[in-house]
Amino acid sequence: MKHRFRPTRYYTALGPYEPVLRVNSGDTIIADTIDARGYDASGQQVSERGNPQTGPFFVEGAEPGDTLAVTFHRITPSRATGWNSAVLRPNVVDPADVRDFPEELLAHWELDIAANTATLADPETRLGCVTYPLDPMVGCFGVAPSRRQAISSGTSAQHGGNMDYRGFRAGVTAYLPVSEPGALFFVGDGHALQADGEILGSGIEVSMEVEFTLRLIKDWPISWPRGEDATSIFAVGNARPLDQALQHSTSEMLRWLQQDYGLDALGAHVLLGQCVRYEIANVIDPAYSVVCKLDKSVLPAKQ
């Protein structure tokens, strides 16, 4: 079944809140999301800032210990302008590199959805009115966390949240560990384009129309968000500092290799040692996110 959902309220934390829609496993939802500062497709501010989330969506039958699979079919900017911070965050450079800039200087971008491009409108720099191809993604999504927690949509943890990973684009299936009945799925904070690390503190922030299918997986427990696309599988660790995020992602991949691909621990170590790829998803949020990735071509047959 396909649902068209138009939100009227938003949350700036992911927690055990009243569901806005109840769906069955296998259902598809087309939902609007607003930008990180609460502006919608028409340019109206409809929520406070801070990555306001659409949802939560309740999946019938989801229980703690299950896994929720989220397949993103389409992530489409729903307006023709986006913005981001223009200045690198102070923690990704030597301090002198940002000393002379104001703390908050925005860049604005014109988005041409048909042409699939973003063109810099301001500020004026020697880059000029540079144009880049879009690569839309969702910066923040997840389920209600464990322990009846409600965790800010500005950060991330085992439940997902603000991972700001450019690899969460259309075509990807994300996996999330269910902690509350119904899973309670949230999504928001779309970026039209973002590089590794989200080092400006934002991607090109824009409202989105997101189409995704929610599917329940019983008897497949996971500890951290995972994902999959046509060519790779990956696990995401969310923590500070980067070292810790990398540890979580690597250990989650070790579990996956032993759980599904018939490897013993030592075989999994050797495989990772020759083949692993890491991506720095974000290095600016309260929890950083590191992605541990394997090409499907190096994986043993699934068991």
Next chain:
Amino acid sequence: MKHRFRPTRYYTALGPYEPVLRVNSGDTIIADTIDARGYDASGQQVSERGNPQTGPFFVEGAEPGDTLAVTFHRITPSRATGWNSAVLRPNVVDPADVRDFPEELLAHWELDIAANTATLADPETRLGCVTYPLDPMVGCFGVAPSRRQAISSGTSAQHGGNMDYRGFRAGVTAYLPVSEPGALFFVGDGHALQADGEILGSGIEVSMEVEFTLRLIKDWPISWPRGEDATSIFAVGNARPLDQALQHSTSEMLRWLQQDYGLDALGAHVLLGQCVRYEIANVIDPAYSVVCKLDKSVLPAKQ
């Protein structure tokens, strides 16, 4: 001019030591390197362990403030067997993941240079006798550091050293900041194959025959190692933790963009924010190494 150099002694630190060969800018050297534990092409231990280095090579005319360009033409394993650690380092996983393994368990690989493959000989795991394509690289190379220091070939800093970056393969030109007269170039610690992060604590360690050209660049000061291949430019930051290594690499790239590509600081920030790629070269040495990379297609014209 082309030199064929066969070393008779090795250094486990990069410092202002007596040169083994004096060459002119533009000269090419074919040199043997031995493996990380001091074993040569014939399987004899000819040095103590700890990434023993071939060199130093003195480049006529090199002065502090210059940059040394090293173009790697060929990095070829010089024997048919390699080894690496079989167990992930404790700092890249949750501690429980390595609790049950011995501290030092080696894997052995058979190398087929003609076929360009490595095949696992032992230990026995459910991976079986897996075969991977080779991707040879040099783990440690650099010049004598500043301040008359001599820095262990087990770690890295501004002068290069043990960066263990799989991107330092044939076809790449590396740039190093000269601190001592003659630059004093060292090279060693070849890996037949290694994934991101060198998370086993070693790649597939093997003796190598390395062919490279040393070229002096006047009036082009740099602060950290840089590199370039057909499709990308990159800067390397070496420090702990990963956050700090990432800062150094990003700041070095900012300098490069302003120095050579006509960008103002703000333009460089915006470009990196949309286009940067990071790679985790190593996350196990005393200094970790992070690579800040840009595709040449997004660079403004050189000026």
Next chain:
Amino acid sequence: MKHRFRPTRYYTALGPYEPVLRVNSGDTIIADTIDARGYDASGQQVSERGNPQTGPFFVEGAEPGDTLAVTFHRITPSRATGWNSAVLRPNVVDPADVRDFPEELLAHWELDIAANTATLADPETRLGCVTYPLDPMVGCFGVAPSRRQAISSGTSAQHGGNMDYRGFRAGVTAYLPVSEPGALFFVGDGHALQADGEILGSGIEVSMEVEFTLRLIKDWPISWPRGEDATSIFAVGNARPLDQALQHSTSEMLRWLQQDYGLDALGAHVLLGQCVRYEIANVIDPAYSVVCKLDKSVLPAKQ
């Protein structure tokens, strides 16, 4: 007014939950707390494990932006036995130092409240039945966080939480930033004794009787927990890694010096540079805690 509160339910997160008691500013509460694994004064398990909290207490008139002052008059173990982990956490030592120990090995202590001592009952080590003086403290306390979050009592942030600081003992007044109406104060996780860093992952865990006064301070905004005793003032930063926790605590102290002690920024810098003391409260929780402390003797007169 003095209240005697005996809890019947407990929370393992600090959030905007239904208050168990409403009090006025200036009221004193004597409350029971149970130990980190949910065992009460009689040795019965009355809650799940994970630092179950007593509360929340609603303070009439408390509004977001206010500060809640909590003066601890008495923190008294309410039973004659305590426990802690016997083995150092893997992240505070070189990995080889904990390789040979089981993941979870407990030590048990006999507490003599009259004599104010803890005596080791087991395991048997060459320390023998060592006896230490008690120094009781509360490991976890705080108010409901901002953004309608509910944050696990296993970690800490701006709202307080599981800071595990041995300096939160009787005689201290703690200050907490109010984010929810009524402030919603929680307390639990008493330790009969704990060193710096809580490096075993626990102090000597025991149920407590805690007597404290809650007082509302209007027009004195703070960002992170602060504290004060007869001889010193301090600010607490909660984050990973230690560097980040230290940054938060130092910046909070800078604000305090300018807010209340008439200093300009530069004067505050110079004072800290000559006089600051840091304490590592905990280095094992998801957020570490660092304390930035100044002796009252070096403070300018309050203004």
Next chain:
Amino acid sequence: MKHRFRPTRYYTALGPYEPVLRVNSGDTIIADTIDARGYDASGQQVSERGNPQTGPFFVEGAEPGDTLAVTFHRITPSRATGWNSAVLRPNVVDPADVRDFPEELLAHWELDIAANTATLADPETRLGCVTYPLDPMVGCFGVAPSRRQAISSGTSAQHGGNMDYRGFRAGVTAYLPVSEPGALFFVGDGHALQADGEILGSGIEVSMEVEFTLRLIKDWPISWPRGEDATSIFAVGNARPLDQALQHSTSEMLRWLQQDYGLDALGAHVLLGQCVRYEIANVIDPAYSVVCKLDKSVLPAKQ
């Protein structure tokens, strides 16, 4: 035997350089040191900046594997003025706290050795001409490192170096692991006063007259610097980030407890868990320094 040594040249790295003086174990040396920027007792610049070191001193009979004990009898400022940076380093605060300050702003202090005080001469702040008691210390000292390395006097490692620990004051005995014949002891970078962390990037920098005894200890191997005074023993870990420095210091203390105090590993864990104190020596150098400390009153009898 007592030597009076007046240096004529200085080193900005600690390495296997030509000794300036050869002494026997048990000899005492009175040596002059110059300040961190190379200015001597008469205010003349006699060396480049960067913690220029006095030495190296060769101790007859010292061999790799031995330990060198250095007892500081007296550390006396040798001129009446000192300086330090006036602004907190960017890594110890939130970035906004230092945005408005110049990168390098010095404070100057008048030192009254007889009265044992430092009085702020400039800049003008609301602190006024504040006066603090002196607590002189040596910021950088150590021996030649392992592997024939020469390591900058701006950083530190197992051999000692720029630990910037205010606890290295008169009355303390420091222990250093010998790696080169003769040990090759260096000393410099005196501070008339410094708080925890050296968070301004410098203490009150001044030239010193330092009196110390060098004593060789055979058959007592150590891995990291240790120290001892009348009331405590301590181990120093030097690394980034603070977490890593803390690990090294804790593991070194574990070794000491088992080596000399008759404890088994588990007993040492329990003792540290109840009794350890940590100090943040410096949090600004390329390697941070953390001190793991135990009061002698809690130690078992030496064996």
